[in-house]
Amino acid sequence: MITPVPLFNYFGFLLDPANWGWSDGSIPQRLVEHLGYTVLAVLIAAAIALPIGLLIGHTNRGAFLAINIGNAGRALPTFGLLSLMVVLMGTGLVPALIALVVLAVPPILASTYAGIRAVDRSAVDAAVGMGMRPTEVLFRAEVPMALPLIMSGLRSSTLQVCATATVAAYVGLGGLGRFLIDGLARNQYDQVFAGAVLVAALAIALDLAGAGLERAVVSPGVRQRGSARRGRRRGARSTDTSTQEAPTASTAG
Amino acid sequence: MITFDAVTKAFPGGTVAVDNLSIELPTGQITVFVGPSGCGKTTSLRMINRLIEPTSGTISIDGEDVTKQDAAVLRRKIGYVIQHAGLFPHRTVQDNIATVPLLNGVNKKQARENAVELLGRVGLDASMATRYPAQLSGGQQQRVGVARALAADPPVMLMDEPFSAVDPIVRDGLQKEFLRLQAEVGKTIAFVTHDIDEAIKLGDTVAVFREGGHLAQVGTPQELLDDPADDFVADFVGRDRGFRGLSFVTAEGLEVEPVQTYVDGVRGVRLLLDDAGRPRGWTVNGSDDVRAITGTFTKQDSLRLVTDLAISSPAGVAVRVDGDGVADGAATHASIADHLADARRESAG
Incomplete structure (x- = not known):
């Protein structure tokens, strides 16, 4: 029979000031490690997936192969892949990063490709017809228009990696996974609980940061949520019988 | 002048979109390519700025073969307007207009100033400069599209069904302003449409294409009609x-009868004038209901308008006004018919 653990115990680890100093195995240190794995994995994945996604989106060639390889990567269980990497390469940061990068690539690749393909063809035709060279078409027209989707791919990839980076602890690395594994091993459920809460909190913080970045880099004219889109719908229905017509949408919103 | 010399375009698979096309588009004029879909008019247009390369034959602008020039450099010297405007949604109106000047290395401040000035020329308020395309109506977007094509002041403009995606009332306004603008700028324009009315209205020269990329006839709108x-x-x-041919005849020589004659018109219809003598409307059988006047004409208007007014007025009479809007004559069905008969005798003899 399981004796229920008193509620306050869940927060014991999390609220203990001793765990918030900067020392080996403290909460701030584990947070920084976890953040480090996440950011590193997403950056490497972006460095791989963005150029490929842009290329296949722009040329519309090789999409089938790239997207399917990407999706196969998504289907691989990260823990299984990590175990395989450890068998092949031994423990350390590299096998853990490889496992996380394989997880992070597919959302970025798929959304970058889809974003570029979803760009209004008439705008691209205009870009070419006005004398933009291929790289100018890509970076001055297609990428800015595809940014909302590209950004959402980066954000969902970041979330997945942040949640999964706990596996690093299984191969002797740090990060918030340590609290889960060590806590389970020692029956210290308040530590397990702290690990879970901290992973969730970090994921939320990263997603908020992603939203901020998205606001900063995505033009208001193509932002998915918000005024511009409402304006487009309204604008599409309205007719202008004169140039003096009332504005179809305001920027307030 | 844009010259097509024996230009043929065959697509892989054997479809011949344009077959041995030779035509000259005079400098400073609007040449309209018109025809049913699949007649090769858009393909012909897109070969001018090398969005499509001809299979054989040459296209030259002022004697220079377009295929001998760098495509991007060539295109920056040719304004390009397309059906749905094709504006960049991520750029403000002013930055859309400044696209080609920015590609050419004009500094941003200068390019934007010019863009705002161009907004005025296409009939939009300067306050639109910082809006995004999604915040504009279809007609406004199309005006921005025209301003964008004009921004680098190219001698040549290509327009691919620029006004087909807007509703008829807006289209009519855009066409009128386009003609006014062209009278100012005098560009060499190739204009594609499937709408024969638009072709007749806008073209100095109209080239009618038929299926298979053959040219059926080239001439002025009046010659075609x-x-x-x-x-x-x-x-x-x-x-x-x-x-429709009446569109090309003005009411200049049309004999009119004095307005007073028709104050008491047919079937008890009366024309009401205000104190200054401007027509206000019609009353029928002494009723107090005033039917608003459907329209009036001046000496510069076309005979097509006069005929239409005469048919649609309750008295069978079109009212002519002078520059101040004061009624100074009335044209009946009979006077229109006489005028047409005179015109026929003149052209015959």
């Missing part, structure tokens, strides 16, 4: 081409 080369052109121009 008066003397279609074959059944295809006659059919395409439409059954009412005689009536």
Whole structure:
């Protein structure tokens, strides 16, 4: 029979000031490690997936192969892949990063490709017809228009990696996974609980940061949520019988 | 001048979109390519700025073969307007307009100033400069599209069905302003449309294409209406081409009767004038209901308008006004018919 653990115990680890100093195995240190794995994995994945996604989106060639390889990567269980990497390469940061990068690539690749393909063809035709060279078409027209989707791919990839980076602890690395594994091993459920809460909190913080970045880099004219889109719908229905017509949408919103 | 010399475009698979096309587009004029879909008019247009490369033959602008030039450099010297405007949604109106100047290395401040100035020329308020395309109506977007094509002041403009995606009232306004603008700028324009009415309204020269990329007839709008080369052109121009031909005759020499005669018109219809003598409307059978006047004409208007007014007015009379809007004459069905008969005798003799 399981004796229920008193509620306050869940927060014991999390609220203990001793765990918030900067020392080996403290909460701030584990947070920084976890953040480090996440950011590193997403950056490497972006460095791989963005150029490929842009290329296949722009040329519309090789999409089938790239997207399917990407999706196969998504289907691989990260823990299984990590175990395989450890068998092949031994423990350390590299096998853990490889496992996380394989997880992070597919959302970025798929959304970058889809974003570029979803760009209004008439705008691209205009870009070419006005004398933009291929790289100018890509970076001055297609990428800015595809940014909302590209950004959402980066954000969902970041979330997945942040949640999964706990596996690093299984191969002797740090990060918030340590609290889960060590806590389970020692029956210290308040530590397990702290690990879970901290992973969730970090994921939320990263997603908020992603939203901020998205606001900063995505033009208001193509932002998915918000005024511009409402304006487009309204604008599409309205007719202008004169140039003096009332504005179809305001920027307030 | 844009010259097509024996230009053929065959697509892989054997479809011949344009077959041995030779035509000259005079400098400073609007040449309209018109025809049913699949007749090669858009393909012909897109070969001018090398969005499509010809299979054989040459296209030259002022004697220079377009295929001998760098495509991007060539295109920056040719304004390009397309059906749905194709504005960049991520750029403000002013930055859309400044696209080509920015590509050419004009500094941003200068390019934006020019863009705002151009907004005025296409009939938009300067306050639109910082809006995004999604915040504009279709007609406004199309105006921005025209301003964007004009921004680098190119001698040549290509317009691919620029006004087809807007509703008829907006289209009419855009066409009128386009003609006014062209009178100012005098560009060499190739204009594609499937709408024969638009072709006749806008073209200095109209080239009628038929399926398979053949040229059926090239001529002024009036030549097409008066003397279609074959059944295809006659059919395409439409059954009412005689009536539409009246668009090219002004009411200048039309004999009118004094307005007073028709104060008491047929069937008890009366024309009401205000104190200054401007027409206000019609009353029927002494009723107090005033039917607003449907329209008036001046000496500069076309006979087509006069005829239409005469038919639609309750008295069978079109009212002529002077520059101040004061009624100074009335044209009846009979006076229009006499005028047409005179015109026929003149052209025959």
